[in-house]
Amino acid sequence: MSQQQTLLLTGSTGTIGKLLIQQLHSTKQEAHxxxxxxxxxxxxxxxxxxxxxxxSFQLEYIQGDLPINDKSVNxxxxxxxxxxxxxxxxxxxxKVNLEKSIVEKALQYTKASNGQLKQVVKLSALGVSRDRETNNLLRWHADSEYEIFQALNHYNEVNSDNTVSHVFIRPGMFMQNILGGYEHYYLMNHNMIVRPDLNTRHSYTTSFVDVRDLVKIISLVLLETDVTKYGDKTFTITGPSTTTNQEFVEIVSKVLKRDIHYEKVSEFTFMNMLKEMQIPNDYIWMLIKLYQTGKENGAASIIYEDFENITGTSPTTFEQFLLDHLSYFNQ
Ligand SMILES: NC(=O)c1ccc[n+]([C@@H]2O[C@H](COP(=O)([O-])OP(=O)(O)OC[C@H]3O[C@@H](n4cnc5c(N)ncnc54)[C@H](OP(=O)(O)O)[C@@H]3O)[C@@H](O)[C@H]2O)c1
Incomplete structure (x- = not known):
């Protein structure tokens, strides 16, 4: 029997996690x-x-949540x-404390037990920066990347025979966002897509990524037994093209064969629409900050080719994504 590889995954019951486990399962490999x-x-x-x-595909469920503490999890x-x-x-x-806690505990464990830990792979986001406002998701991710990087550096300095590398994976906005939440609600109930998009100097563009592509990269990284291949690297994963909000809506209308219109609203209106849906205040602020970032510096407008460079294949188009998910839009 070939050697068994053991991975620890968090967030496995969410959008990325469910697809990632399917992807790990379907990827042909020699190792168990x-x-x-x-x-x-x-x-x-x-x-x-x-x-x-x-x-050859064993699962062990460990009940617990983040942040990790000794009392709540064995x-x-x-x-x-x-x-x-x-x-x-x-x-x-x-977020930064939730993510840092598991890295710190893992390093403590591996040091105390001559453990096997070789790599930490963090799901991050395109455009992260420590200069962002403190209620911006891109700041939370940047702070977390920084803390993880620091913790691993300190560990590696004193454990040079048994180092642990990092991989940061930074995806753009997910195509899957349209399959649920407020976006799906307004599409299905009011035939519209709503974005806070007033007072912009120009029509900003955004690239959307299919999470099915994202998990292909995560799976390749996790299954790679040579940790130097992807170790100590950052990958930015986007879709193959960018669209303005208007163009995005036109694609949705065309593929779904429905008359969907683009509703440009102020941030204030957007905020009140989400409040009516009982979306938590912190989350609403985080979304508004994310859209402000898009408007401001166009970080989400850039196409990165990391996906193609690694897999040798093109990322999925938005049209194809919609065609593959038509059942989500049946009325
Ligand atoms: N959506 C986008 O466009 C986009 C773009 C770039 C990056 N991202 C990043 O993608 C990540 C979100 O991924 P996703 O869409 O897969 O999320 P998701 O569908 O909301 O799933 C979140 C997962 O985390 C688990 N979870 C929630 N609170 C937890 C806690 N305190 N301790 C342990 N686990 C907890 C959930 O478990 P339960 O099943 O128990 O709730 C679930 O498995 C975020 O880091 C986000 O910043 C998103």
Whole structure:
């Protein structure tokens, strides 16, 4: 039997996590894989993934949440034999602490037990910066990248025989956002797509990425046993093209064969529309800041070719994505 690889995944019951586990399962490989899943709800995770289990694809569910602390989670159960950790935490102001906690605990464990940890892979976001406002998701990710980088550097300085590398994966906005939440609600109930887009000097453009492409990259990185291949690198993953909001809506109308219109609103109106949907205040502010960043510096307008450079294939177009998800728009 070939050697077993053990990975620890967080966020596995969400949009990325569910597709990532499918991708890891379907990727042909010689090595046997064991995934430890840190989940808040074991029953939910079992329902999603138990059918995939086999001798060569083992799943272990560990009940717990972020931040990690010694009392709430058995750290031996969590980190024993783990070679790589995939970190994905929710978009909350405490994000940096949630993510830092698991890295610090993993390093403590691996040092104390001569552990196997070789790499930390963090899901980040395109355009992260430590200069952003403190209620901006791009600031939370940047602070977290910085803290993880620092923690690993300190660890590696004194453990030069057993170093742990980082990989930061920075995707653009997800095509999947249109399949749920406020975007899907207004599309289905009011035939419109709403964006805070007044007072801009120009029609800014955005590139959207299919999470199915994103998980191909994450899976390649996680399954790569030569940790130097992707180690200590950052990858930015975007779709193949950019669109203005108006062009985005035209594509949706054309593919869904429906008359969808683009509703440009002020940030104030946008905020009140989301409040009516009972979306938490912190999350609304975070979204507004994200759209402001898009308007301001065009970071989301750039096409990066990291996906093609790594996989040798083109990323999925928005049209193809919609065609593959038509069932989400049945009325
Ligand atoms: N959406 C975009 O356009 C976009 C673009 C770039 C980057 N991103 C980044 O993508 C990430 C979100 O990924 P996603 O869409 O897959 O998220 P998601 O669907 O909201 O899933 C979040 C996952 O995190 C788990 N979780 C929530 N709170 C937790 C806690 N306190 N401790 C442990 N686990 C917790 C959830 O578990 P439960 O199932 O128990 O709730 C779920 O598995 C964020 O970092 C975001 O910044 C998003």
């Amino acid at each position: 894989l064991k995934l430890k899943l840190l989940v808040r709800n074991v029953e939910k995770a079992k329902e999603l993934f138990d059918a995939l289990q086999s001798d 750290t031996e159960l969590l980190f024993d034999k783990v070679e790589k950790i995939f970190i994905l935490a929710p978009d909350v102001p405490q």
